Amino acid sequence: MNKTFKIYAVIFIVVMIILALFEVNKTESTDWRKNFDINQKSPFGLFVFAGEINGLFKNKVKKIDQTPYDYYNQNQKKQHNILVIENDLDKQSWNKILDQVSGGSDAMLIVTDIPKDISDSIGYYDSKISFEDENVLKLTDTQYQNDFIRLDKFPSGRGFTFIKPGVEVLGKTVEKNNTDQANFIRVKFGKGNIYVHCEPLFITNYYLLKRGSVQYAQDVFSYLGDRETVWFVEGGSKNSQFFLRFILSNPALKYAWWIFLGGLVLFIFFNAKRKQRIVPVTEPLRNTSVDFVKSIGNLYLQEGDFHDMMAKKAQYFLNKVRMDLLIDTQKLDEEFEKKLQLKTGKPMEMISEATHFIKKALDPYASVMKEDLAKMNRLLDQII
Structure with missing residues (x-):
């Protein structure tokens, strides 16, 4: 290691x-952020509400993750209910909702803020904010007077002010140190109705799981008729697209x-x-001796001077005999042939024939041919 x-x-x-x-x-740590996400189980998510909504609306709920503008451009709907909960819609989508309501649909908007020109058309001008730590939500209808919800965790304290004539107040916020303020209204718009509730906390996980809080939510949604309800959820568009x-x-x-x-x-x-830097590979110098010898050989071959080539080969052979075998080469006689045969172990016939070609090569007046050069070269290479 x-x-x-x-x-x-x-x-x-x-x-x-x-x-x-x-x-x-x-x-x-508990996440107390008001995310109003149908997939979140944190206190102010809508996971519980999304699971119970089918029971509230008798399995007539259709969740849509498109904007109202895109949805109604692609679908022609008969009269139905529209539900929007803290969905950040653009002006064109709000106008599409108003168009549906004017045709006889009912819309319930559980939001803390909508565009001012839309709120003006509905019938109120502004929303009031209180900073009380605790308040109570009640409905004004006497049949619901015993049903209320106590907001003891981060209530928004929102309420409607400057309400126009013809707007019906259905619910209010009750605080210790402030006068009651409207938080749930109904407005007749064309052939339909618009319900606006400005405190969406009552349908979050934290409050729906508290004893007695579910009844208040049921009372609020009871104002919508028994027909198909289209809920424009924002969970799909809020999901992060980050790959991690x-x-x-x-x-x-x-x-x-x-x-x-x-x-x-x-x-x-x-x-x-x-890490050591990479050592570059250096090519070794090329041995050009063989190439030189080949070039010289080709030159002699082109000149056709076979006698000179035989003479040089004979001299090279004799020099090697002197240096390696320590045999005197001054006289190429029988004694030389015997010594060479003893040192090399080659047949005497081969030694005699090689000696004959050596003598012929060293004789300047001898006539040689190309075949003589080839045969002598082969014999000498076989001896040593």
């Missing part, structure tokens, strides 16, 4: 121990992801410092 691997192993173990300590000692959304939304995967990134950074850091 090399030293670098040991360092990486120690760092990894230390990081894992630190993360384990954090995991053991961490305290679960699933990993980062899961605590275990998120820790694993950060450990991976941290390990990768450490690996790059140590590797960059300790």
